[in-house]
Amino acid sequence: MTTTHSETAEARAADRLLTALRTGVACTPVRDLIGSDDLPAAYRVQERLTRGRTDAGASIVGRKIGLTSKAVQEQMGVDQPDFGVLFDDMAYDDGARVPIGRLLQPKAEAEVAFVLKSDLADGPLDVAQIxxxxxxxxxxxxxxxxxxxxxxxxFADTVADNASSGVYVLGTRRLTLDEFTPVEVGMRMLINGAEVSTGDGAACLGDPLNAVAWLARAARDFGEPLRAGQVILSGALGPMRPLSPGDEVVVEISGLGTVRATFNEGNTHD
Structure with a gap:
């Protein structure tokens, strides 16, 4: 089989990002290889990264949605969100001490996460089905x-780079959709006790369930539908903020309670 120029460029882009992930040294953008807005090429690079991670032993446990804020979309010059893959080694429990050394340029944001009880592979994939x-x-x-x-x-850089994903921390209070309404939640995020971000459910594509519906359709279109048991990070409820070693992040979401983590020196998974 003949390797095309685009396949070679996509392989080089993936290698550049995987090297940065492995060494902890940030790299130059990959848009010089795949263009700034070639969405199919960017997702093909992301797929190469995913294969690289799973070949090294990581397991896929869910997906994340990015660029759900209209303001951020306008800043990036795009009219849609993007998505990335969640791996098992990204997950931390509430109250965890997260080694900040495993991250390059971390920024925190507050979200509603969902866990699925059934596949989202068939049907209209509308909000009711979600x-x-x-x-x-x-x-x-x-x-x-x-x-x-x-x-x-x-846009192509962040898509290729697994939607600029890092790690995530889940709270312990689990509510069904009979017990809370995602669009109605309010959010506060504090770093070291100071309020740094506020928002609400409507900030996430009008409703976090809208974001998951978009993701379900996009994931199916790309051939990897959402599956039962997966974790879905539905998108930011307010602005993200940069982190420094020693920072404590606390997120309060009405109804869902509080989740917190401390970002310590070091690079070993706690």
Whole structure:
């Protein structure tokens, strides 16, 4: 089989990002290889990264949705969110001490996370079907990260780089959709006791369930539908904020309670 120029460029982009992930040294953007807005190419690079991670022993446990804020979409010059893959080694429990050294340029944001009780592979994948597939929701901290130096990213860069994913922390209070309404939640995020971000459910594509519906359709279109048991990070409820060693992050989401984590020196998974 003949290797095309685009396949070679995508392989080089994936190698650049995997090297940054492995060495902890941020790299230059990959848009010089795949263009700034070639969405199919960017997701093919992401798929190469995913294979690289799973070949090294990581397991896929869910998906994350990025760019759910209209303001951020306008800043990036796009009209849609993006998605990335969650791996088992990204997950931390409430109250965890997270080694900040495993991250390059971390930024925290507050989200509603959902866990699915059924597959989302068939049917219209509308909000009603999404709601029926949700087992429960929890408060979550997502730590976004970029392997690209200085967060110098265009849309294709962040898609290729697994939607700028880092790690995540899930709360312990699990509520069904009979017990809370995602669009109605309010959020506060504090770093070292100071309020740094506020928002609500409507900030996430109008409703976090809208975001999951978008993801379900996009994931099916790309050939990897959402599955029962997966964790879905549905997108930020307010602005994200940078982190430094020693920071404590606390997220409060009405109904879902509080989730917290401390970001300590070091690079070993706690």
């Amino acid at each position: 709601a029926a597939a949700v087992d429960y929701g929890v408060a979550a901290i997502e730590i976004c990260d970029s392997r690209i130096d200085g967060w110098d990213i265009a």
